[in-house]
Amino acid sequence: MILDDLVAATTRRLEREQQLESLTDVKARAAKAETKNPQLVYDRFNAPGIHLIGEVKKASPSKGLIASDFPYLEIARDYDQNGVSAISVLTEPDYFKGNIHYLQEIAAAVSVPVLRKDFVISDYMLYQAKAAGASIVLLIVAILTDEQLHEYLMLAHQLGLAALVEAHDENEIKRALAAGAKMIGVNNRDLKTFTVSLDNSIRLRQLVPTDIAFIAESGIHNRKDVQTLEAHHVNGILIGEALMTAPDKADKIEQLLGV
Numbered sequence: 001m002i003l004d005d006l007v008a009a010t011t012r013r014l015e016r017e018q019q020l021e022s023l024t025d026v027k028a029r030a031a032k033a034e035t036k037n038p039q040l041v042y043d044r045f046n047a048p049g050i051h052l053i054g055e056v057k058k059a060s061p062s063k064g065l066i067a068s069d070f071p072y073l074e075i076a077r078d079y080d081q082n083g084v085s086a087i088s089v090l091t092e093p094d095y096f097k098g099n100i101h102y103l104q105e106i107a108a109a110v111s112v113p114v115l116r117k118d119f120v121i122s123d124y125m126l127y128q129a130k131a132a133g134a135s136i137v138l139l140i141v142a143i144l145t146d147e148q149l150h151e152y153l154m155l156a157h158q159l160g161l162a163a164l165v166e167a168h169d170e171n172e173i174k175r176a177l178a179a180g181a182k183m184i185g186v187n188n189r190d191l192k193t194f195t196v197s198l199d200n201s202i203r204l205r206q207l208v209p210t211d212i213a214f215i216a217e218s219g220i221h222n223r224k225d226v227q228t229l230e231a232h233h234v235n236g237i238l239i240g241e242a243l244m245t246a247p248d249k250a251d252k253i254e255q256l257l258g259v
């Protein structure tokens with residue numbers, strides 16, 4: 001299963017990174033970064049309307065290379081100036097060709113909150129996220145124990161980071177809620193088969209209380225998709241490929257949001 005490969009690759013990456021920078025040192029760097037209020041992120045997504053998270057992603061295991069030309073900073077600025085509510089930056093290097101330095105540069109250049117999109121399996125990665133200027137971290141329920149999920153959620157909040165807790169079925173939604181998630185993302189892509197269905201978000205929407213922001217992720221391509229999700233009271237949408245492959249980002253955002 002692809003998630004197992006991703007966790008294995010992330011474990012190896014962490015070993016290398018921790019040899020280059022100790023936990024003590026990354027904590028010291030995180031302590032110097034500006035502390036933000038995670039509640040502001042949650043409030044932003046709970047405000048009326050549908051909120052777009054634009055993703056900066058060069059490649060993925062399901063699509064291969066998405067953007068051969070990858071001016072990540074320009075793309076992020078384009079998103080920022082054209083109505084996104086947050087920017088997601090892939091920092092996983094092996095399968096998504098991401099980099100934490102992309103996030104660091106982007107966070108310094110834009111005004112909206114920036115999400116670290118990675119396979120968080122260690123507190124070390126939360127300190128790295130904070131040090132790089134992230135405002136949000138992704139926590140994927142499927143790769144964490146209940147104890148880890150709770151612990152990382154609490155640590156994120158202590159560090160001033162909001163957490164987008166990703167679930168893909170009923171049981172994972174229950175685990176996310178039990179851990180105290182305040183913002184839940186449902187991945188429409190089944191990571192076992194790579195099939196995408198918006199029905200996954202729609203079906204799971206009703207299991208999440210309305211005071212918790214609900215984000216539909218993956219496989220959203222056009223205005224019709226957005227309208228379908230809007231009709232089912234989704235608070236946010238996370239869009240990567242459709243924006244990355246659009247030659248005119250501003251125009252694509254307008255189309256998606258219907259403005």
Ligand SMILES: O=P(O)(O)OC[C@@H](O)[C@@H](O)c1c[nH]c2ccccc12
Pocket residue numbers: 055057117118166187217218219220238239240241242
């Ligand atoms: O490119 P898409 O189909 O619009 O999907 C974006 C985003 O949802 C997807 O990149 C994603 C959702 N959950 C993830 C977890 C890890 C890495 C990537 C993801």
